[in-house]
Amino acid sequence: MKPKLKGVIAAIPTPITVAGAPDAAAFVKAAQYLLANGCDGLNVLGTTGEATSFSTAQRMALMSAVKAAGLPMDRLMVGTGAAAVGDATTLTRHAAELGFAGALVLPPFYYKGVSDAGVFAYIERIVQATEQMPVPIYLYHFPALSGVRYDAPLVASLLKAFPDRMAGLKDSSGDMDYARGIAALSSTFAVFPSTEACLAEARSGIFAGCISATANLDAADCAKAFHHADDVALARAVVVRKAFDGKPLIPGIKAMLAERLNLPALARVMPPLVEATSELIDSLAPARGTQAAAE
Amino acid sequence: MKPKLKGVIAAIPTPITVAGAPDAAAFVKAAQYLLANGCDGLNVLGTTGEATSFSTAQRMALMSAVKAAGLPMDRLMVGTGAAAVGDATTLTRHAAELGFAGALVLPPFYYKGVSDAGVFAYIERIVQATEQMPVPIYLYHFPALSGVRYDAPLVASLLKAFPDRMAGLKDSSGDMDYARGIAALSSTFAVFPSTEACLAEARSGIFAGCISATANLDAADCAKAFHHADDVALARAVVVRKAFDGKPLIPGIKAMLAERLNLPALARVMPPLVEATSELIDSLAPARGTQAAAE
Numbered sequence: 001m002k003p004k005l006k007g008v009i010a011a012i013p014t015p016i017t018v019a020g021a022p023d024a025a026a027f028v029k030a031a032q033y034l035l036a037n038g039c040d041g042l043n044v045l046g047t048t049g050e051a052t053s054f055s056t057a058q059r060m061a062l063m064s065a066v067k068a069a070g071l072p073m074d075r076l077m078v079g080t081g082a083a084a085v086g087d088a089t090t091l092t093r094h095a096a097e098l099g100f101a102g103a104l105v106l107p108p109f110y111y112k113g114v115s116d117a118g119v120f121a122y123i124e125r126i127v128q129a130t131e132q133m134p135v136p137i138y139l140y141h142f143p144a145l146s147g148v149r150y151d152a153p154l155v156a157s158l159l160k161a162f163p164d165r166m167a168g169l170k171d172s173s174g175d176m177d178y179a180r181g182i183a184a185l186s187s188t189f190a191v192f193p194s195t196e197a198c199l200a201e202a203r204s205g206i207f208a209g210c211i212s213a214t215a216n217l218d219a220a221d222c223a224k225a226f227h228h229a230d231d232v233a234l235a236r237a238v239v240v241r242k243a244f245d246g247k248p249l250i251p252g253i254k255a256m257l258a259e260r261l262n263l264p265a266l267a268r269v270m271p272p273l274v275e276a277t278s279e280l281i282d283s284l285a286p287a288r289g290t291q292a293a294a295e
Numbered sequence: 296m297k298p299k300l301k302g303v304i305a306a307i308p309t310p311i312t313v314a315g316a317p318d319a320a321a322f323v324k325a326a327q328y329l330l331a332n333g334c335d336g337l338n339v340l341g342t343t344g345e346a347t348s349f350s351t352a353q354r355m356a357l358m359s360a361v362k363a364a365g366l367p368m369d370r371l372m373v374g375t376g377a378a379a380v381g382d383a384t385t386l387t388r389h390a391a392e393l394g395f396a397g398a399l400v401l402p403p404f405y406y407k408g409v410s411d412a413g414v415f416a417y418i419e420r421i422v423q424a425t426e427q428m429p430v431p432i433y434l435y436h437f438p439a440l441s442g443v444r445y446d447a448p449l450v451a452s453l454l455k456a457f458p459d460r461m462a463g464l465k466d467s468s469g470d471m472d473y474a475r476g477i478a479a480l481s482s483t484f485a486v487f488p489s490t491e492a493c494l495a496e497a498r499s500g501i502f503a504g505c506i507s508a509t510a511n512l513d514a515a516d517c518a519k520a521f522h523h524a525d526d527v528a529l530a531r532a533v534v535v536r537k538a539f540d541g542k543p544l545i546p547g548i549k550a551m552l553a554e555r556l557n558l559p560a561l562a563r564v565m566p567p568l569v570e571a572t573s574e575l576i577d578s579l580a581p582a583r584g585t586q587a588a589a590e
Contacts, residue, residue, distance in 0.1 A: 020380075020381070020420075047405075047406075052378040052379060052405040052406075053378065053379050053380065053403065053405070053406075054379050054381065055351065055379050055381040055382050055385070056350065056351070058379075058381065082378075083347040083348065083377075083378060083404075084347060084348050084349050084350050084353075084565075085315075085348065085565060085566050086315070086349065086350040086353065087350050087351075090350070107567065108348065108566060108567045109378075109404070109405055110342075110347040110348070110404055110440060110441075111342075111347075111348075111440060111567055111568065112439060112440055114567035114568065114569075115567070115569055117569050118566050118567030118568055118569045119566070119567050121566040121567070121569070122566035122567055125315075125566065144407060145405060145406060145407055145442075146405075147442060148567070270379075270380060271380050271403060271413050271414070271416040271417035271420065272402065272403045272406055272409040272410070272413030272414050272416070272417050272443070273406065273409065273413055274409075274410055274412050274413045274416070
C-alpha cells in the first residue's frame with residue numbers, strides 16, 4: 001500500500017497526572033506545539049510515550065481524547081502493540097475507528113525465542129479484526145526492548161499476505177543495514193529509522209523519514225534537514241541526539257520538553273522508569289536551546 | 296511473613312476455546328486432576344499458563360471461575376504481573392478479593408535496563424493498592440523472558456520495606472547459586488526453583504519446594520521425592536523434565552496433558568506460541584506414562 005505518513009515524526013511522550021494516568025489536556029498542548037514546530041507527524045503512545053506502562057483502557061481514553069481535541073488524525077500514528085493479542089486487537093480497532101493514519105504494532109513481547117509463525121499469527125489476528133476498517137499497519141522493530149524481531153523473511157511474508165495493510169516499519173534497532181534490507185523489500189513500504197542521523201540518507205527516498213524520541217526537542221532542525229537538505233541544521237539535530245548517549249532517554253526527553261513547554265505533567269514517568277534527576281537535566285544542556293534558535 | 300504454599304506446585308497450563316479465550320470448565324478439570332495427583336498447589340496463570348497472552352479482563356474472569364468452582368484457594372497462587380503497573384494492581388487486588396494464597400508478580404517486562412528503584416516503585420504501588428487485603432506477594436524471577444532481574448539487593452530492599460507482604464520468590468533462572476542466595480536472605484522467605492531436580496536439596500528446608508511446568512506431568516513422582524525422600528521417583532521425574540530439553544516447553548506440556556486428560560482445549564496455545572506438531576509430541580514419548588505408573 002502507499003502510506004501517507006512521511007518525514008519527521010516525534011515519538012511524543014505522555015504527560016502523567018499526579019494520580020498516575022495519562023494527562024490528556026497536557027498531551028494535546030504538547031502535540032499542538034510539536035505539529036506547529038517541525039513535526040510532519042507524531043507517534044502517539046510509542047516507547048517514549050510509555051504505552052505499555054498504561055492499561056488498555058487508559059491507552060484507549062488518551063486516543064479518544066486526541067481525536068476529540070481535533071488534532072489532525074492524518075498526521076498521527078499510534079502504538080497498539082501488547083503482550084496479549086486480544087489487547088492489541090482492541091487497541092488497533094480503536095485506532096481504526098478514530099481515524100489514526102497508522103497503527104504501530106510491537107510484536108508480542110513477553111515470550112522470547114518465538115517462531116516467525118507465532119508472530120505472523122499475532123499480526124494476522126490484528127489484521128483480520130480490522131478488516132472492515134483497514135487502518136494501515138506499521139511494524140515496530142525494537143528488539144532490544146521487545147526481544148522479538150521482525151526479520152526480513154517475516155516482513156516479506158506479511159507483505160505478501162496482507163499487501164493492502166502493511167504500510168511500513170519503524171526500526172529502533174539502530175542497525176542501518178537491517179533498515180536498508182527492509183526498505184529493499186518493497187518500494188511502497190515506508191521504513192522509518194529511529195534517529196534523525198538517517199535523514200540525509202532518507203532524502204534519497206530509501207526511507208520515509210524518521211520516528212525519533214529526540215525529535216521532540218529538535219524537530220525544526222530535522223524538518224530543515226529532511227525537507228530543505230539543510231545539513232547545518234542536521235548537524236545541530238545530531239548534537240541534540242548525542243547529548244543523550246548513555247543517559248536515560250525517556251526521562252531526559254520528558255524533563256527537557258516539560259521545561260520548554262512549562263508542563264510539569266510531562267516530566268512524570270510510570271514505573272519502571274524513574275524521573276530525571278537535576279544532575280541528568282544539567283548534563284543535557286547541549287540539547288537545550290538549539291530548537292529555539294531554529295524556530 | 297510465614298507463607299503457606301509449600302511443596303510441589305505445577306504451573307498449570309490454560310486451556311483455550313476455539314474462539315481464543317481461557318476455557319474455564321476445562322481449566323477446573325485439569326486443576327482438580329493435578330491437585331488430586333501429587334500437586335500440593337498450583338500456579339495459575341503463570342508463564343506456562345500464558346497469562347500475559349490474555350487480556351486483564353480474561354485473566355480476571357478465569358480467576359473468578361476458579362473460585363466459583365470451589366477449588367481450594369489456599370493451595371493456589373496466581374500470576375498477576377503485567378507490563379502496566381495499573382494492570383498488575385488490578386489483578387493483584389482481584390487475587391486478594393478472591394482469596395488466592397499468593398500473587399506471583401513479574402517485574403514490568405517491556406523496558407529493559409531499568410533501575411532497581413523503578414522496579415521497587417512498581418512493587419510498592421501493588422503493595423499499597425492491596426493494603427486492606429494483604430495477599431502474600433511472590434516475586435517471579437524469570438530474566439530470560441522478562442529481561443528484568445530481581446537481584447538480591449532489590450529483594451532485600453523489598454523484604455525490609457514490606458516484611459508482612461513479601462512471601463517468597465519463584466526462580467526460573469535456572470541459576471541455583473542465585474536461588475540459594477535469595478533463600479539466605481530470610482528464613483521465612485519461600486524460594487521455589489522451577490525444576491523438580493531441586494527437590495532433593497529442597498528437603499533440607501533451604502527451598503520451599505518447586506514450581507514447575509513439567510510437574511503437570513510428573514507431580515506424583517515429585518510428591519514422593521519431596522515428601523517421602525523417594526529418590527527413585529525423583530529420578531523418574533527428572534527423566535520427564537529432560538525429555539523437554541531443547542524443545543518448545545509450553546506447547547509440549549499442553550499437548551501431553553491434553554492427551555492424558557482428553558481435553559483438546561488444553562492443546563491450544565495463544566500467539567506467539569505455536570501448537571505442538573505431531574513430531575514434537577512423538578519426541579516427548581519419555582514424558583508419557585511415568586505418571587500413570589506412579590499414581
